[in-house]
Amino acid sequence: MTRTEVLIASAEANSAHNYHPLPVVVATADGAWMTDVEGRRFLDLLAGYSALNFGHRNRRLIDAARAQLERVTLTSRAFHHDRFAEFCARLAELCGMEMVLPMNTGAEAVESAVKAARKWGYTIKGVPDGTAKIVVASDNFHGRTTTIISFSTAPEARADFGPYTPGFEIVPYGDLTAMSQTLTQNTVAVLLEPIQGEAGVLVPPAGYLAGVRELTRERNVLFIADEIQSGLGRTGRTFACEHDGVVPDMYVLGKALGGGVVPVSAVVSSAEVLGVFRPGEHGSTFGGNPLACAVAIEVIAMLRSGEFQARSAELGEHLHRELAVLRDTGRVTQVRGRGLWAGIDIAPAYGTGREVSEKLMDRGVLVKDTHGATIRIAPPLVISKEDLDWGLAQLRTVLGV
Known part of the structure; x- marks a missing residue:
């Protein structure tokens, strides 16, 4: 052999x-x-x-990682470290947002976005407790955790893994009419990939993302853009949403944010949305660790050059x-x-x-x-x-x- x-x-x-x-x-x-x-x-x-x-x-990313490896790699969020504030500030600026919630993997960031949207719905929008709905698209891919597969339409992702997490409604990707008909007073968010990667790099019809943005703004619903694959330069713009002139309420980022060196993901949004979290309600031992922040800071600097x-x-x-x-x-x-x-x-x-x-x-x-x-x-x-x-x-x- x-x-x-x-x-x-x-x-x-x-x-x-x-x-x-x-x-x-x-x-x-x-x-x-x-x-x-x-x-x-x-x-x-x-x-x-x-x-x-x-x-x-x-080389830039390896050098950034190596320099940080010689200083400190992990503190946990039990303490502050000297790279965290810079990472959050620079990523928020890149996204045109106010706050950052650092995580590790893409699926972890999606789960964090779901939690943030639900709590925003209850504490800010005023949705009755336990009734929040999030609308997603068919053929989506947002990860493979138990909650995420609950709103997948891929049989291989769902079969034999139930019972499934409730609170999600699925509409056809690219169908604005179906989206409009599905949004209700209890809808707290729409979660979409601006381009569906795992489904085969599906680009939505012209005007679809802008239409979703208009609908969500009119109905007081958060628009969450999962840019884990499509973001950070892949499509020729920093974010794929830019091709349609759309700015969502929340970006979910991952993959390239870690530069191929360490897992780094993040949810980026306004202070109104991410400000709903209180200590103890959400966390991650490795999320926002010094090594991750050092690499991601360099990634952001590279992207800022255009x-x-x-x-x-x-x-x-x-x-x-x-x-x-x-x-x-x-x-x-x-x-x-x-x-x-x-x-x-x-x-x-x-x-x-x-x-x-x-x-x-x-x-x-x-x-x-x-x-x-x-x-x-x-x-x-x-x-x-x-x-x-x-x-x-x-x-x-x-x-x-």
Whole structure:
């Protein structure tokens, strides 16, 4: 057996089978490239589902982490530390908001947003106790905790994990009429992904997000934008909501906020919304720890330059022009996305998404499938045009173009 086969067999024997990874074992990585235990190089066109927007081992982020490692890594929120105030202030400013609630993972941030919206509904809006409703969209992906799967429409996320948490109503993504009809006096929030990533990079119809913003403002309902995958430069703007001229009441952030170094997530909102929390009502041992704050401060500084958003916009235009040509061949039935982010539906005659992903892996390119026929492309924003073109050339070869 090869070293790869030995390591995969060991992993499958000793870990829960909650993922179905491609059969590659990464050992090192730099920028947009990864190298496996056999010494083979792979172009990373997934970027950790946008957690690696700034590439593998980005020097600025590694240096920030290393410097903090020499000082203090964890205090818990039982004490203040000297990086916390700066992190909160800089992230609030980036978002145009007032307060930050730091967490670790995206799902943890979504759970925090749900709690904040419910308490705001009871203490500020005046919804009767125990009746708060949150409206979400079908085909959503906000995580896999027990509460979050309660409002998922994906059978593999829900089956055999009930009973489910009540208080959520599901409407079709992109349907303003259904949204309007579902909002009631007891609705405290609408929770949406500005672009649905796990569903296949689904971009909503023109005017949808602006319409939701108008409806929620009229009905005194919070608009929560889950920008965990779509935010922080991925779509060519700092936030995907910006493409529609929309500012939500609350951002939920994660993935790229940790720079591919440590898990960092946050809920960012107004003082009215996040000010509802009192000591002891919510917390996280590692949330807002010194190491996380140090890395995230550097991420925010990088985003403030606008360099990465501009690069995603420019290379994204090129990516989508190339994919449109591929679609015209009939090998691909649909292409969606914004910036350096695309969902590509493979025509059935040319294989499933998994089969295409495996063939690309054999040619040195790593992507990941979803929903059977779809592959997603989301390279690090630092990728060169030459490397991106090489990766697309491999896709054309796999599809016989």
